Every structure is written in C-alpha cells, then in structure tokens.
Amino acid sequence: MFINYSSIRGDRLKKAKTRKKSPRKTPPVSNTEVKELIDAVCGDHGHLIISALMERELTDEGLARATGLKVNVVRRILYDLYERRLVNYRRTRDDGTGWYVYHWYVEPKRAMEGLEIHRRQMLEKLRERLEYEKNTLFFRCSNNCPKVSMDVAMELNFTCPTCGERLEHYDNTPVVKSLEERIRVLEGFRNTSIAS
Template sequence: MARGIKTMRTRLKKIIKTSKKKKATAVKSSKTPKSSSVKSPVKRIKASPRKKAPSKTVKKPSSRKARVKKVSAKRASPTRKISVKKVAAGTSKKTIVRKKKTEAEKAKIKVLAKKKLKKIRANKPDFLEDRKYNEFLLSVVGEEGIEVAENVSLEEISDVELAEGMDLKANIIRKYLYALYETGVVTYRRHRSKTGWYTYYWKLHPERIDMALNEIAGKDINYYERELRQERENQFFTCKNREECGRVIFDHALETEFRCNKCEKKLEFTDNSNIIEGLEKELARLK
C-alpha cells in the first residue's frame, strides 16, 4: 500500500510539472512577436503602400422627376440664349444717322442768322449805354463778349445762329455765354429735335446785372474791410529786399530779433498810412 501511494504521488508530481511547463510555454508564445513568415507581407504593405485604384462610382438609376428636370433644362438652354440676344438687342441704343447739311443749306442758315442779328442790333438795348453795366460786361467777357451779350439781350437765340451770324466759331460763342451764365445774368433753354440733336437757346436778363454787381460789390467790400482792419491794427517791418521778402508784422519781427527770415538782413519799420488811405477811398467808392 505504501508503495502504491508513493507511485501515485510521483505520478501526480509529474502531471503537475508537465501542466506547469505547458502553461509557461503558452504564456511565452503569447508574449513573443509573430513569426517572420506571417509578419513580412504586412511590413511590405506598410513600407510601400500601393496606390488605390479610383473607385468606380456606380451611377444609381435617377428618379423620374430628376430625369424630367434634366430633359427640360436641356430643352430650355437654347431658348435662353436666344432670349438674351433679344433683350440685348432691345436695350441697345438706337444709332441715329444724321445727314450732313449741304452747302446750300448752310448758306441759307447763315443768311437767316445774319438777318435775325441785324434786327436785334437795330433795337439796341438801353442798358448797354449805362457805364456801370458796360464795365461789368467788359470785366466778364471783354469787348468781343459784349457784342455776344448784346445779341442775346432782346430775344432767345441759339449759339449756332450766333456763330453763323457773327462769323465766329461756336465754341468761342459758348465760352462767352457760359461766362455770363456763371454770373447769373444769362439763362438757357435746351430743345431736342426729332433726330436727337440738342439746340441751346440763350437769353440775357439786364435786370439781373444789378444783382450780380451787388454780389460782387459785397465780396469786394468784405475783402477791403478785412485788409483795412489788418493795416490799422498792425505795425509792419520790411528789409531792403522788400519786393522779394515782403512785409512782416511786429510779432513776427520780434520772434526773429528784427532780422529778415529769408535774407537775414535788418528789418525796419515802414509807414503804411498811404495803404490805409487807398483802402478807405476804395471802400467809399464801392459803398
């Protein structure tokens, strides 16, 4: 019996040892990396990844509504182009072809213009005899411009008629008329013919000359009053090069220690009583 028990113990020990060995080998096999034969193809794929072939998109059969829309769009495309052309043609500006005037027509216009101007000159307006008005027009347009002003003073007349009747270029006539228009003594009216040509008719209003003169006089009075105030309230100093360097007031002379800021020469007091007297006379004349 004792022997039997010993043998049983030895067998159990062997079984336990073998089971322990099997467990140890199983644990080692799980921890150790996979064999090279299994791993090599995976490594190759990672090292040099192959380009993916473009996936072919399989078109799904479109619905009936989508097919109808596509067909309608295809049909509508040519009609849209045509409609755009039609709109473009409709909105385009009409090119008006103007016929050139013949020499006979030009001569006729010239004769009629001269007759009209002759009639106007026969009834010379009274306001041009006034020296004040004459001086005003001379200052604005000069001697040649006074004749233009005279021709538009009684009735409306176009700049084309003035140019033909006075034997002057139309742009010269317009230059004088615009100068008078800026002062407010001349107005114009624009007329459009059937051919789309614009004609400008001009008229001078003598009663507006007084308003223009008063406006100019008011500006001049303000200017002279300001200058007179400055001359009375300040003392002026000049150097020998008065024309080049100009005058300076006392405060500026004191800052530079009575030396000219430009030529550095000595500044001396100048009497401005003559300037004050001249400004006072000019103000009295304007008022």
C-alpha cells in the same frame, strides 16, 4: 379726368413744337459806373463777353468768334458769369447732331442783382482788409520782399524770412488809401441800372 387729344388739330400741335423763341433784345451797357463794376467783377474777358451778349443772344462758339477768345476760355468765363448770376442761357437740341446748343444772354434785372451781391461781398472783404491794414504794424526789408506783421517780425528777430536782410518799419499808408478809394468807388455803385 380724361383729355381727348384727338380734338387738337395736328398742324397746331406741330406748330407749337417747332416755334422758336426770338432772340432776346437787351439794351447795351451805357452806364459808365456799371461798366466799371462789370470790369471789377468779371475782368477784361468777362467784360468782352457781357458786352457782346448785351447786343444779342449768342452761342459759346458765336461768342468766341465775336470776342476773338478760344471756345474753352469763353465757356469757362460763361460758367463763372452764370454762377455769379450775370448771364443766363436757354438750351436747344441741334437736329443734325443731336447735341445740345446753349444760347447765352443777359437779363438786365438778374444781372444787376448778381452785380449787387458781388459788390456787397467785395465791400465786406475790402473793409476787413482795411481794418487789418489800419490796425497792424508791418515790417519789410530793403529788397521789397513780402511784408510781415509786428508779431511775425518779432518771432523772426526782425530778419527777413526770404532774403535774411534786416526788417524795417513799412509805411502802409498808400495801401490804406488805395483800399479806402476802392471802397468809396464800390459804395458809389448803389442803385445803378445796367441800361441807364
């Protein structure tokens, strides 16, 4: 099949090549539960970056200026957020330097899918930890060295491996309650929307 490119007007072809995408407009994060989930997944710096990107599309340098973080820290966080499917980018070439410029943005649907995947992973790990905490007897010395399980304590003749003090039964009820609360909070995040 032969395509006659001479019939395409040069100015239309030129226009198509130089047309730039408009910045993506996404609504700000307004749901308190989603903000808390983003904090849990991304931490404080990640939340700063997500919040800045919810307002408009930015480069990594623009994000560094907007958040007050160093550029290399911003890039590391962006790569982590990209791996977790919370942000996306488009790449353009700078005409002056020839370098690629990455324009980062948040796609609410994709971000919610990424948050949901991470929420499920966190829930699975927390449930495993809760089972371990509930089904294991722990011992600890009076110096608050790391706790050890009953099996390890018996092997050590109930002597702390760190400081040599006598090991006593450790009540891990506060840890269990904390884990149960974190699980309850994460279970409450189902079916939330990033812009609701």
